[in-house]
Amino acid sequence: MRIDRERPAPGPLVRGFGPGGYRVDAPDGTMGVYPALLLTATRADTWSPPALEALDEAALAPLLAGPIEFLLLGTGDTLRRAPKALVAALDARGMGIEAMDSRAAARAWGVLRAEERQIAAALYPLDF
Known part of the structure; x- marks a missing residue:
């Protein structure tokens, strides 16, 4: 699937996804x-995610350093719940988490970034 937007969002954008993964345009044009x-x-950044049940702050450390409103969590080919301990840990940081299937999260990324929302995303493989 190809994703296009009329007004590009600042930063990396997911331009499509398929069996090989997510196609991303970086800010430098690559x-x-x-x-x-x-x-x-x-x-x-490429990611080697743990099993969803084991997902914790340490696995998301590269995302948690900046000011973030909430985390988009793409849980693979179907919607799964984020681990309760992770939800509580992010809540303690004043951050929300929104879990959805990875395709929906990839599409939501562009929409929310076009609004210049301060978000981060962790996308599990599409065949997870």
Whole structure:
């Protein structure tokens, strides 16, 4: 699937996704493909995610350093709940978490970044 927006958001944008992963345009104009992905307003990084049940702050450390309203959590090919301990830990930091399937999270990323929302995203592989 290809994702296009009329008004590009600042920072890395997910331009599409498929069996190989997420196609991301970086702010420097390069494009990369990532099987699993961590996104901030300024960077996209490949990610080796733990099992969803084991997801914790340490696995998301690169995302938690900046001012973030909430985390988009793409849970793979279907919606799964975020671990309760992670939700509580992020809440203690004043951060929310929104879990959805990874395709929906990839689409939501562009919409929310176009609004210049201060968010981060952790996207599990599409076949997870």
